[in-house]
Amino acid sequence: MSNNDRRDLVAQMKNRALIYKETYDVLAGELGAAKAEELLTRAIYQRGRAMGAPLAKFAPADLAGLREAFLASVPGGEEIFKPQVLKQDAGALEIQLHGCPLKDAWREAGLPEEKVATLCRIAGAVDKGLFEGAGFKIENRTWTPGAAGCCFLRILRG
Numbered sequence: 001m002s003n004n005d006r007r008d009l010v011a012q013m014k015n016r017a018l019i020y021k022e023t024y025d026v027l028a029g030e031l032g033a034a035k036a037e038e039l040l041t042r043a044i045y046q047r048g049r050a051m052g053a054p055l056a057k058f059a060p061a062d063l064a065g066l067r068e069a070f071l072a073s074v075p076g077g078e079e080i081f082k083p084q085v086l087k088q089d090a091g092a093l094e095i096q097l098h099g100c101p102l103k104d105a106w107r108e109a110g111l112p113e114e115k116v117a118t119l120c121r122i123a124g125a126v127d128k129g130l131f132e133g134a135g136f137k138i139e140n141r142t143w144t145p146g147a148a149g150c151c152f153l154r155i156l157r158g
Contacts, residue, residue, distance in 0.1 A: 001076060009076050014105035020119055021106060037118060041125045048129020059135025060158035063093045066136065070095075081150070093155040100150035103143055113145035120144075124151055131155050 001009075020040065027036035058066040067088060074081050082098035102123050106116045124142035131138040135158040143150050 001079065006076060006079060010080060010101045013075070013080075013101035014108075017102035017105035017119070017123070018109065020102070020123060021109070021111070024119065024122065033118075037122055040122045044122060045125040045129040048126035048131075049133030050129075051126070052130040052133025052135075055130070055134035061090075063088060063090070063136075063155065063157070066134065066155065067093050067095075091157060093153075095153045095155075097150040097153070098148075100143070103150055117142070117144050120150070127151060127153055134158075 024036050024040055027039060030036075031039070055066060055069055058069065067085060071078070071083060071085075074083055080099055080101060084096045084098060085094070086096055087094040100120075103116060103120055106119050111119075120142040124140045127140050128138055131153070137156040137158060139154040139156075141152040141154075
């Protein structure tokens, strides 16, 4: 990936992050923060489920195949989200993401840390949807204030 392509991809992701923020703000203003988070999370989860369908060929137990396919599909390869496989055995796959242009965009916009954490939970629903849509179980611990890195994904056999 060229530097220009990487820059453009990161800019597109940051724009998406700011669209999430604006959508959240509008919904929160109309429906309250809890309902806004619930609705956006549901919508992003549904998108993730659709994205996970091609990975269903690895369900319920081919975590090695899932790992390779997932890592190959991460936007920008390993340069942007910086995924690190922490563990893989027959029962679980654990991946720590060390970078996130969405989180970066929210912080660059000067949002309070708690709001960044809320938006991270919302955006993280795409991963939950993706892996559940592929037929696996997932625990996604999204970023919280004071934490290093970004999402921690623990994927289990379906």
